[in-house]
Each structure stands twice: as structure tokens, then as C-alpha cells.
Amino acid sequence: MQARSTETVGSEGGRSQLPSRAGLPLSTLHQRSLTVSRGQTVSVVLISSALELILGSKEAKRSAPLHDSAQVALDMIRTGQGGDKPHEIFEPLRLACETRSEKLMIASLDCISKLISYSFFAGESSNLPLSSPPPSPALHPRRSIGASQGSSSQISLVDLVVHTITSCHSETTPEPVSLQVVKALLALVLSPTIYVHHSSLLKAVRTVYNVFLLSTDPVNQMVAQGGITQMVHHIFARCGTSKLDDVVEAPSVSSDTLSTSVYVTPRSKSRRSSPVSGHPEPGSSMEHAHPLSEVTQERVENASPSSDKRTSLSREGQPTSGSTPAANGHLHRVLTAHDMFVKDAFLVFRSLCKLTMKPLNSESEHDPKSHAMRSKLLSLHLVLTVLNSHMQLIVDPAAIIYSASSHDAMTFVQAISQHLCLCLSRNAVSPVLQVFEVSVEIFWRVLSGMRTKLKKEIEVLLHEIFIPIMEMRTSTLKQKAIILAMLSRLCQDPQALVELYLNYDCDSEAVDNIYERLMTVTSKIASLPSAMSQSKGSDPSSPAVTPQAKAQNSTIHASGAIPVPGLVDTSAIGLSEGQLKRQGLECLVSILRSLVAWGTNMGKAPADSIVETARVQTGDEHEAMSSDPSLDRAASSSGNLETFRQLTPDIADDPTRFENAKQKKTALLEGIKKFNFKPKRGIQYLVGAGFIPSSSPSDIARFLLTTDGLNKAMIGEYLGEGDEVNVAVMHAFVDFLDFRNLDFLAALRLFLQAFRLPGEAQKIDRFMLKFAERYIAGNPHTPFKNADTAYVLAYSTIMLNTDAHSPQVKHRMTKSDFLRNNRSINDGEDLPEALLLAIFDEIQNNEIRMKDEVDIVNLPATGAGIANALANVGRDLQKEAYILQSSGMANKTEALFRTLMRSQRRSRAAEQFFSASHFVHVRPMFEVAWISFLAGLSGPLQNTDDLEVVDLCLDGFKNAIRIACFFDLELQRNAFVTTLAKFTFLNNLGEMKAKNMEAIKTLLDVAVSEGNNLKGSWRDVLSCVSQLEHMQLITSGVEVSDSKKGRVRKLPAEELANESRSTHITVAADMVFSFSQYLSGTAIVEFVRSLCDVSWEEIQSSSLSQHPRLFSLQKLVEISYYNMNRIRLEWSNLWDILGEHFNQVCCHSNLHVGFFALDSLRQLSMRFLEKEELPHFKFQKDFLKPFEHTMIHNPNPDIRDMVLQCLQQMIQARVQNMRSGWRTMLGVFAAASKVRTERIANSAFEIVTKINKDQFTAIVRYGAFADLTVCITEFCKVSKYQKLSLLAIAMLRGVIPTMLTCPECGLGSESRPTGEDGMIRFWFPALFGFYDIIMNGEDLEVRRLALDSLFTTLKTHGTSFPVEFWDTICRELLFPIFAVLKSSRDLSRFSTQEDMSVWLSTTMIQALRDLVDLYTFFYDMLERFLDGLLELLCVCICQGLWRFISYLGEENDTLARIGTSCLQQFLENNVQKLDATRWERVVSTFVKLFRTTTPHQLFDEGLRVEIDGGAPEITDPNDSQGQTILPAPLTPTTSEQASDQAKISVSDRRRIFKQIIVKCVLQLLLIEMTNDLLRNDAVYATIPPDQLLRLMGVLDHSYQFARMFNDDKELRTGLWKHVGFMKHLPNLLKQESSSAATLVHVLLRMYFDERPEHQSARPQIAERLLPLALNVLSDYVKLRADTQAKNITAWTPVVTEVIDGFCRFDNRAFAKYLSVVYPICTSLLARDVAPEVRLGLKRYFERVGYTQGIMEAP
Helix, strand or coil: CHHHHHHHHHCCCCCCCCCCCCCHHHHHCCCCCCCCCCCCHHHHHHHHHHHHHHHCCHHHHHCHHHHHHHHHHHHHHHCCCCCCCHHHHHHHHHHHHHCCCHHHHHHHHHHHHHHHHCCCCHHHHCCCCCCCCCCCHHHCCCCCHHHHHHHHHHCCHHHHHHHHHHHCCCCCCCHHHHHHHHHHHHHHHHCCCCCCCHHHHHHHHHHHHHHHHHCCCHHHHHHHHHHHHHHHHHHHHHHHHHHHCCCCCCCCCCHHHHHHHCCCCCCCCCCCCCCCCCCCCCCCHHHHHHHHHHHHHCCHHHHCHHHHCCCECCCCCCECCCCEECCCCCEECCCCHHHHHHHHHHHHHHHHHHHHCCCCCHHHHHCCCCHHHHHHHHHHHHHHHHHHHCHHHHCCCCCEEECCCCCCEEEHHHHHHHHHHHHHHHHCCCCCHHHHHHHHHHHHHHHHHCCCCCHHHHHHHHHHHHHHHHHCCCCCHHHHHHHHHHHHHHHCCHHHHHHHHHHHHCCCCCCCCHHHHHHHHHHHHHCCCCCCCCCCCCCCCCCCCCCCCCCCCHHHHHHCCCCCCCCCCCCCCCCCHHHHHHHHHHHHHHHHHHHHHHHCCCCCCHHHCHHHHHHHHHCCCCHHHHCCHHHHHHHHHHCCHHHCCCCCCCCCCCHHHHHHHHHHHHHHHHHHHHHHHCHHHHHHHHHHHCCCCCCCHHHHHHHHHHCCCCCHHHHHHHHHCCCHHHHHHHHHHHHCCCCCCCCHHHHHHHHHHCCCCCCCHHHHHHHHHHHHHHHHHHCCCCCCCCHHHHHHHHHHHHHHHHHHHCCCCCCCCCHHHHHHHCCCCECCECCCHHHHHHHHHHHHHCCCCCHHHHHCCCCCCCCCCHHHHHHCCCCCHHHHHHHHHHHHHHHHHHHHHHHHHHHHHHHCCCCCCCCCCCHHHHHHHHHHHHHHHHHHHHHHHHHCCCHHHHHHHHHHHHHHHHHHHHCCCHHHHHHHHHHHHHCCCCCCHHHCCHHHHHHHHHHHHHHHHCHHHCHHHHHHHHHHHHHHHHHHHHHCCCCCECCCCCCECCCCCHHHHHHHCCHHHHHHHHHHHHHHHHCCHHHHHHHHHHHHHHHHHHHHHCCCCCCCCCHHHHHHHHHHHHCCCCCHHHHHHHHHHHHHHHHHHHCCCCHHHHHHHHHHHHHHHHHHHHCCCCCCCCHHHHHCHHHHHHHHHCCCHHHHHHHHHHHHHHHHHHHHHCCCHHHHHHHHHHHHCCCCCHHHHHHHHHHHHHHHHHCHHHHHHCCCHHHHHHHHHHHHCCCCCHHHHHHHHHHHHHHHHHHHHCCCCCCCCCCCCCCCHHHHHHHHHHHHHHHHHHHHCCCHHHHHHHHHHHHHHHHHHHHHCCHHHHHHHHHHHHHHHHHHHCCHHHHHHCCCHHHHHHHHHHHHHHHHHHHHHHHHHCHHHHHHHHHHHHHHHHHHHHHHHHHHHHHHCCCCCHHHHHHHHHHHHHHHHCHHHCCHHHHHHHHHHHHHHHHHCCCHHHHCHHHHCCCCCCCCCCCCHHHHCCCCCCCCCCCCCCHHHHHHCCCCCHHHHHHHHHHHHHHHHHHHHHHHHHHHHHHCHHHHHHCCHHHHHHHHHHHHHHHHHHHHHHHCHHHHHHHHHHHCCCCCCCCCHHHHHHHHHHHHHHHHHHHCCCCHHHHHCHHHHHHHHHHHHHHHHHHHHHCCCCCCHHHHHHHHHHHHHHHHHHHCCCHHHHHHHHHHHHHHHHHHCCCCCCHHHHHHHHHHHHHHHHHHCCCCCC
């Protein structure tokens, strides 16, 4: 049965079925030791039938070797001896094939294929090493049959079988024979036991390939195509199976065997050896099969990439395993079957790549059935098939290829990289669509599977080919669409996308920012301006980018295309510009989805999405609003997140490192840009940024030479400058070029490739001089005798190059001209003519030009006119331009690849590829491309009404916003949200379309899903929600007119109006607010802030309307309810914003707004008051603050009345929950007291009265007692309603007893506080209320009551106050009453001068008296504050009068007199309590007062000069320094100084004299007070004598000052004359006489005081008394009765007391001073003196008589 089945397969004639492996299990029966007859009769029939056919043929009769070999084989089979002699059995079959008989060839090939299927030749092949096979028999010249018999024993049987089968095919081979050839080769290559390697394998593949190309039978083409596909699959697949299960062990292969077995004899060019040899047609199969046949013309080992000279197996530098150094220096390795299979795969793949690189002529490009086209497509599809199915083998580091010639080894991917890249560089620019499509697909496979291995190669392909094609105007829409389809698939792999950015955009070695450029190009495509509007029906929708297998049909097979799994069907893309735009848009959206999937879908915290939070907390199942469909699509297209990003990033994947690298690259590109614009500035920037290590010429030159991206022309301009620095850099630049061992022209080409030669002759001259020097230095053995020769020849060569290739030159230079130009330039001799002619010829054939110039292709110009139009008929100008451009691209790319390979061989270090694992990379990726995303999404959204496109754009917006929100990119987030908000068209309802409604839905979805991260963008969202509600109102029939133009708004379409009110939008808009409870603590703050801003905009925009818009304000109340359960900390932050907004809204001028806001605030407050507040918290106080703000700032009485009603309701309903809110409430009532509407004030006072009566305990308990006193105090200070004020002060006075009896205060007699806390909390606020009324109360009676209440309270309860609290009272309450005397700033609280005058003359005077009385009452308690009191009295005396004059402009000494009176009263009342220390302070106060009030300005000469213009300001120190009470006297000036100063004006003189008068008045008051005090016996008896002498000292100073002034008549006269307002001469008579009288009286009393301390001070007393007395008497004698009667009257009492004092001296003292006093008294006798003086003289002279013995004592 098996035999029959096999026969059946063989007899099918090559139908669609290929040789089956049904007979393969029989391979276990066909071993070397078995024969055919041993139980296998079928094999006898199988072979004998073929041999019998051969023996019966006429060819056997003609050929003895054929007949004999067939007979021998037949006999062996029949005798059962053929099983172990496969050579003998195969020989007749081979010879039959060589007969070229169709019948014999078919029979022989069929028999051979069946023998192969039964592994008949397996044993023979395993006897030989698994290295490259020996030469094929066909390589030798054909011999006779016998010779052939002998030669066949020299090669392996498998190679002989391969050669025999392949030799059966030629261009003239019949189709049935070709089919049998394919079957036999397929069976041989696919055999699991017979291995075909290297050249034999390539020969087999080549033959099947040629059958496909040359056969005209479609069936044969299909079979050949399927066969070669199976072969290639098997060749690669067995590499993997051999690695996993190496069944056949490869015997050891020595190096000699390996090296000798790989050489083959050069191939014959006969037709028999190659069925396609000698065919002249360029597109024939020979041209395309040649790469496969070339293997027999060169060493097979050279087919391996041994030329790379690498000793490493992989780019990572792993050492070769299994290699050991031999004694002769070669590497010996035991090759395994796997090694052989890998090498086979490489050889086949390399040959396929070479086949793809064969160029197509113009005819082949237009004929898809031509040999050249079919060959290229088949080879490309085979390459694609390998990459698609066997990528794992290609990138496997264990897939090693070994070279016997160079003993190197490298990985498979390294070996094929150059061939694969060159294949792409040639075919990816093809104008043939099929070729281009497959090339792009191949590149996709490279990009997706080999990017870690071919980093630099992929960069070159993208930068030089694929991105430029997308940018080119000459490329077709189809080409761009195909690349976009490939890019779409790349974008669906987030890891690949991120790695593209990391490895190219963050790599300073990379020429371009690939990712950024791709995004830019894609965005431009997506936002291309449409040339014409295209309807939806004319533009087929872009197909999904999900790979789909193409349909299989005969056309595909005929063209050589092979169905490849995963190949995208591009037949429906690129059909129109609109479709391309949509495809670009889809690509952008796909990119954003991938970025979202990679960057944001990481183990999300619950707070990442408010939707997720809502789901968890509420179980909401609204899928439409709670899920993001774009993310689902991204997940479905990219798989689970874990499949492309590990949860824990690699340690090596440091985002900071890549960010720094990106910044560095960005800075470098900026420097390059600057250089290309202005070289010097660019160099300066690059040096400063560190890209050039220093400013040395060598560093700059190295940078210019090695850095990509620099403009060659700008390099030439910079190096050509004549500056010293530039010349030095140019010399260093040329020194880096290596001209050694180069001929002159090659060196010149190398030199001119490094920069573009400038056009100026001087610059060229400098370049050529340096080039000549450098060339001669590196090449000493040249025909040039010196550098001048090289210089002249270089210059001449450049001229020749310009002459030969410039289109402007009409008459070209000839050879003779060139020779003539260069005669005698070699030091007077000629250069060799051959050298010059060679230069001439090479320049003529190969222009010296920049590599960049090679890429610049002149596009065909199309001129105007009929002639040009007719000339261009039938021409595809766009295609021609594309071909010109693409050829340059291909050449440049190929050159770059070759340079790359050379550099890789030199460096031996591969480019490091960074794998992505960290989500943070998405942030910089989005930052560099967000503008492209925005442009690419906004353009289509604006220009189209296609809802599918709109959905795509909106999906992109959602993903972009999600990224920006997740990474907190404020600028980007605001840009996308703002743009999306503008697309809603809610501000332009008349222009609204369906797409705008979709934008509204998207914006609402974004608000729900990204609310936690929207931050400031909430304002745009909420503004749109507000406008949406407005739209709903308008479309519902509400007439809303334009306030500016008075016109009715244009309404949107009816269906849009209905859609705006749909359940979807309504629910979504409501969710924006209801889901706010799930926002994070920071997000809700931003949300509320934005909503407040929108609310204010609403109110302001409709403030003139009777029904202003309050939608957002209402929503604020709603979200407050939703978020009521938030923690206090979050609510405090929220209320900071809400409270401020309510402050604004409640004070709005529109009453409707204010009432609504207040009512909303009341409702919220009620809800807040339901929640219990813990002690020491103040949230109630904060949320009630807007009521206080409204009461203060809203002047409308109705609003204020509503505020009171709201608070009253709260008190009635929530009084038990009131805590810190009491404080704000009382503040509101206090503010109401100042309202000028009486009913408001009365209502507020009634509420306060009730609160004070009913809730006093609660107020105290919750710390609002001070606020209560302040509130009552404010009512007391109201002057407009005196009745209210009096009731209020009565209430305030009543607070004190209530406070004392309240147990919460703890101030009763039973629970007296031990510390000061109770004093400060309760007593101080009550007392401060009185103080506040005293200072600021407007009603005099109220102030009086407050003053009385204050001091009465202090006297009544002061005994219970601790000393520390008394200190506080004095410092904070009592002394500040008189602060007005110290600082003029305190005068500002008086509205008018009259108010101040009344307050000073009534309230303050009474306060001063009460204060002194209080000190007297509590002296023991307050004596420690004596200094403060004395200072206060001092201020009252000194500053009081001055304040009156300076502020009121009038003189009033009442306060000064009261001050002196109070001081005198205090001392007299407390005289017994003053000790020596206290007296010292009292006397110091007197000294200070006397010195302060002495009018030293009287002696200022400036007051007596003539008035002549302006004068400098003479300021009163008391006025400028409010805190001092020591006005310094004017500094005496010399006459010279006075002459230099400007003269004082009249007004200044008047002001100064007012100051003088004040001081004189004060001086008299002080003298009078001192006299009264010292005449008080109690005071005199208490004051210590030393302090009394101090006091006498200042009195004496006052006396002397007045006496000196009165004696200076000239001074007095000058003042009288120049001041101008005095009626009499100024004098200080009263001051002089009263001070003298007091001095005389006190000194005499002290002199005669008998107390010991006074007696001890008598010398000092006498020292002061005698001069004073004598002066008084002497001056009195000089007075004239006619003119100085007033003086006489003033001095008479003083003289009388002086004379009486002398009379009281004891005898000794009297006698001592008799000689001085007696003459003066005698002189008095001559005057008409007063009786009392005369009586005193009588007593004096009597004492003289007694003392001198003239009279006897009685």
C-alpha cells in the first residue's frame, strides 16, 4: 500500500500536490545493512520499473555505459544487493538524466525523488563531514560515460544527486521535466535524513527559483513558488530543531579538511552547466539567478561575513564558545549540525538579499510579469517570509556563523545586517508600488524584531529614506500611506515607541531626533490643507492597521508575491489625499494611546481616577461615562500592559539619565543651529556649553571635523576667515586630515569633502597653501619637488573642475590647455604628462563635489506654453522627479551603510541599545511632541464634519489630556483643554454642528475621568458646563437678547438643541459636580476655585438683568453638600475660597444675586451647624464670616436686614450646636451697630440683648466673651442713637456682675482664679470695653459714664486683681488714654478740632484726676508703677499746652495746670508714703520739668536779625518726635554762622515765640507748684534735705536765667523791635521774683531747721542763700520808683523775707555777714520803701545795735 501511494504521488505529474512525507517513516527500514529485497518488495518495484524503462529505451541501446550500469543495478536489486550500494543504483539514473530524453528524465527524476523520500541516500551522506561539499561534477569539462563514472566517486552522493537533478533544468527543459525537477529537489531539501549544505543547497534553491522564472506553465510557477517557499522555511526551521534535538552528530572536521574542502574549480560557462547562461536579455533569469550561481565561483567561506574581521560572536562582545587556539595559530572548532544549518540559512538569505538588489530597467518596472520584476518580488517576499517566520533564529545569539578562512565568528544578525540594509536601501525607494510595499513590510519586521541589534542601521533607514519619503512632494500618496501603515503598527507597540525615543532622540550620537521628526511629519500629514472639499462618500475610510493576509490568486503567484502572515492589505489605502490625512490622524491617535498605555496604566492608585474611586465607593456602572474607550482599544491592540512593560523598571533604565542626555542633545542641536546661521556665535555658544572642550584651535577643529549636522558651507566660511584665530583653526582642521599614501587627486577630493570651499580667491588661496603643505608632509615620495608645486596644481585642478562642469562656461578647457597651464610649475620643470592627463580625465568623468550635492537633484522643469505642454504629454513628471530624488537617496544611504560597516569593524564596539521599562519616559516624549499632536488633532477637527474623523480627533484629545494630567504638564494640559473647549462652540451657538456636540461630550468625559489632575484647566471645563446650561435655557424657549446689540441670539439647529438636553449630556454634566466628592484634597480646591471664577463671570455678565445667571453659584452650594463629609483640613482650604466668593457675591449690586447668595449661605451654614465642632476649632467662625463681610460692605439695608434674619434663624434652630460661630455672629452684630439705618441697629441690639440674657453661659463656655464685650462696646460708641448707646453701656456695666456670678467664668468668691488667665479672658475684655468707649465714644455722656464705670470698677474690684494684672491694666488701659499727649499720630482719630478740644478738656482731664485718685487709693498696689505715673504727669504738664497750641492754634494752659495740680495733689496725699528713693524720683521729675521748660530760645540771635526773605524751618523737637518730652534749646550760633543763614520769616518768628511763651507759662506753673508743695509742712518735713537742695538748684537756675534776661536790656529791646507783635519790652519778672521768693523761703527754712541732717547741710544752704540774698537786695536798691514800680511791688515781699532772715541769724553768723549786708540796708533807708520793708529794716538795725553793743538787748 505504501508503494502504491508513493507511486501515485510520483505519477501525479506535478499537480498541486507536492511529494508527501507519508513514506518518511520507512526511513527506519532503509539502513545501510538492509537490502531492498529484505521485506521491502515495493522498493524493488519502485526501482526496477525505472531501470527497466531505461534498459528498454533507445538511448540505452546507443550508450553502452547507460545500458551496462542499468543492467548492473537491476541485477543487484533483483538479487537483493542494492541496499548498501546506492552509488551503483543511482548511476543509471544519473546517466539517464544526461541523455536529455524527456521520457527518461521524467522516469529517472521520479525514481530519484521516491528514493529520496525513502531516505535511500541517507547513509551515504552521513559518511562525509558536514562541512562544505566538494566540487560538483558539473564543474569539470564533460567526459565520456566511463569517465563520468570514475569522477562520480570523488564527490559525495548527495552532491551528485543535487547536481544530477539541477542539471536537468534549462531554458528549453519541457514543463513536465521542470515539474519533476522541483519535486525531486523539494524532496531532497525537505528530507529529514539527507542533509544538503552550502553550494549544493544553493544550487537546489537556484534551480527551483529558475523554474519559477522560466516556466510558462502557471501550475509549474505555483509549484515552484510554493516549493522554494517550503525550502526556505525548512532551511531556517531546521536550525531551530537541530539546536533543540541534534539527532545526527557531526563528525570532527579538522582545519585542513575544512579548508581544503571549500575550494571549488571555476564554473564552466556551458549551457549544460547553467540553463540560463549566455542569455543576452538583461531581464532574463540569468541576471537574477546569478547571485545563487556565484557561490560556485568563490569560496563558500567567503560567503560568511569573515571580512568583518570580528572575533566576537555578538555586539555585546561575548567570546566565541567551542574555539581553542591551535599550535599554528588557527582556531579549531568541532562543527555541529546546528552550525552547518545556520550557515546554510545565512547563505540562502544573503543570496536572496543580493537578488533583491538587482536593478530594474524602465520596461521591467511597467511589466509586472517580466523576469526582472517577478524575480525581485519573489526574492523580496522570500526575505519577508524569513523575517516574518524565523525572527527568533535571526536574533538568537546562539546562531553563530564560523569562517574557516579568517577563523572569525559572528551572530546571524550581524552577518546579514549589511546585506539586509543594502537590500532595503535599494528597494525602499523603488517607484514600483509592489516593491516599495514589500520593502516597507521588511523594514517593519526589522524594526519590530531587530531594533536591539540594528540600532544605527534603523536610524539611517528612517532618517535617509522613510521619513524623507513621507516629506517629499514627489512621492505618491500610496507610498506615504504604506509608510504610515507601518508607522501605525509601530505606534501600537508602546515599548518600541518609547525605545525609539530613548535610543535616537536621547542619543547625542544620533543625527536626528527620529521620534520627534516622525511625530512632526505625521502631524503635518494629518493636518494637510485640503485642496478641495471631499465628501465622506468619495473618501473611503482608512482601513484598520491590524495586519491581514492578502488574498491568494493567480496574479499574485504570477508576479512572485508570496502570501505572508501579518502582511497589511494596502490596496484600500492611499487612494486620496483625504484618506491619507485620516490615516495620519489615526496614526497620531494610536501613538497617544500607546503613550497612555505605557505611561499611565501602571498599578493605578485609587486617587488616579475619580471614576475608579466612584466605582469603588458607589458601585456606579455607567460604562459610557466611567470608562475610557480609547484605553480599551489601546489595551486590546497592544495586549495586556504586562506584556510590554514590566511593573518594576530596570535599574539601568534611569529616566534622569535620559532626560539629561536629551537636554544635552537639544543644547548641541541648538549650538549647531547657531553655527549654521552665524559660525562665530555658534562656536562661542558651543564652547560655553562644553561641547567644545576649550577655545584652542585643535578642539574647535576636531569638533568641526567630527560633528554631524554642521553646514559644510558655514564650515568653509568660518575656516576661510582671515582672523588669526580662524586661520589657526583652519590649520588644525587640515592637520587632522590624513593624506598619507593617497594620490594627489584622491587627497584633494578628501580635503574638499570636509567643507565647502568658499568663493573668495583669498580664502581659497589660504586653503590651498595649507593643503599643499599637509600633502607634501604626508607624501614625501611624490613627483612634486616642493609644496608650491602641489599648491599650484591644486589651484589648477579646482579651476579645471569648475570649467568642466559649470553650466555657465561655454568654451571648455582642453587637455592641451590644461597641460599648458601647468607647465614649469615643478620648480621650473614640468610634471609628468601622464599624471596631468590622468587628473584631467578623472575630473572630466567624475566631478569633485560635496556628498550633499550628490543628493540635490534638479527636478524636471515644466515651462509654460503649448510647446512645453505638448512635450510633456504622456510623461509622469512627478514619478520622474521622484526617481531622480530617490536614486540620490539610495546612493547616499548605501554609502552611509558602507561607512557604518567600516567604522564598526574599526571600533569593534556596537551601539548600545536601551530597553525601555520605566513609565516616566512618556513625559519627555509628550513634551517634545505635544505641539505636533495638538496641530495634528486640531486641524482635522476644525476642517471636517465627518463624525468618524471627529471621534478620532476627540479620542486623541482625551489621551493627550490624560498624559498631560498624569504627568502634571501645566502648559500642555491647558493647551489641549482650552482647544477642546473652543471646539465646543458654546459661545457661538449659531455656528454649532454635530461635531461640536461631540466635543462637549468629550470634554465632560475628560472632566469625569481626569478630574484629579485637571488643576487650572477646570475653569475651561466648568465654563463650558455653564455655557451648556445657558444653551439649554435658550433652546428651551427663554428669550435671551444680546445686551450689546439688542438682537436675539441665533439659535442652533433643532437636533442639536435636543441633543444638548439629552440624557447623556445631562447626566454627564451632573456627574462633573456629583463626582466632585471623589476628587482628591488638592483637586477639589482647584475645582472649587475654578467654579467660583466661572460663577463670578456669570454674575458679572448678567448683572444688569432682572434674572441674573446663578447656575454656577447654585452648583457651588450643591458641591458643598456633596463634599460635606470631607475632613476638616480639606474643608478649611475649600472655605477659604468659597468664603471669599460669597463675600463678593453677597455684596453684589444686584439684589437678586445678594438674596440668593445669602439664602444659599444660610442653607450651607445650617448644614454645617449640624456637625459638632470640637473645642478650640474655629470652622464655624470661618464659614459665618461672609455674613460679617456682607454686613460691613453691602450698603443695602434690605440685604443687611436679611443677614440679621439669617443669623436669628440659626440661633433659634441651631443654638445648641453653636461653638466658635458665636464670635462671628457677635462680629456681625457689632458691624450692624455702625449701620446708619436705625432699624438695622435696633434689630441687632435686640438680638444681642437676648443673647446676653439667654446665652451668656454658652458664650463664655465657647470663648466668645471678649467678642460679646466688643459687640456691646460698638453699640455704646454709636452717637446717632444716644438711647441705644446708653442702653448698651448699661448692658456693659451689667456684664461685670453677671460675669462674676457665672460659674463658667470662675471669678466668684468661692472659685477665685489662681492665675492670670481668668483676668485676661474676662476682666480685661470688660475693662477694655470701657477704655474703648472712653477713647472712641462719640457721645460725651457715654464717655463720662464709661470713665466713671472704669475707675469705679477698678476701685471696687481692684483688691482682687494680682499685681501682674494691674501691670496689664496700667500698660494697656490707663496710660494709653493719655497717648495723645505723646504722639501726634493719635490725634488723627478725631474728626474735627472741636471734638478733640472737647475730649481733651473734659474726658482726658477727668481721666487724669481719676487716675491720680486711683493711685492714691491703691498706692500700696500701684507704687511700683510710680515712674509711669510721674512720666505721665510730666507729659501732661510739658506737652499738654503745646498740643493745644500746635493742633488748635490757640493757647490753653488748662491741661498743664491740671497736670501740675494732679502732681501736687498726688504728692500731698501720699507724702507720708514716699521714702527717700521715691523722693529721689519725684525730684528728678521736677528737675526734668524745669530743664525742659526753660526758654533758651530767647537768647537765639536769629530772632533779632532783620526780616529779609525766607528763613530755614525751625522745628520743634516735640512736634517731630512725639515720644520725647525734652525739647532741645536752639543751638547758639556765632555771628558768622548767623550771617550765612537765611533770615527768619515773620510766621516762623511767631511760631517760635509761641513756643517760648508756652515754656515761660510752664516754668511759672512749676514754680508755683513747687512753692505750694514746699510751704506744705508735711511735704517739707518728709522730703530729704539732699533732694531739697537738688530742687533748690533748678529753682536757682530758673532765677538766674530770668535775672540774666531781665538784665539784658539790649536783648529785650531787640526782640521787641524785630518780632513786631509785642506791646512792651519782654521780661521774665514774675519768673525771677517768684523763683527767688521760693528759694529764699525754703533756704531760710532749711537753714534754721534744727534736724541733724539739715544742720549738717547748713554750709551748702548758706552757700546758696547768701549770694541769692545779696543779689536780691542789691537789685532792689537799684530799682527806680518812677519807672519800675511794678518790679518794686514784685520784689518787696522777697526783700522783706531776706531782711527777716538775716535778723534771725545767730550772733556769729550775723556778725560774719554784717559788713556785706549793712551797707545795702543802709542804702534802703534812702528810698521810699514799703512799710513791711521799713519794719524789717527796723528789726535789722536793732539787731545791729545789739550785736555791736550800741544798744542793750531787751
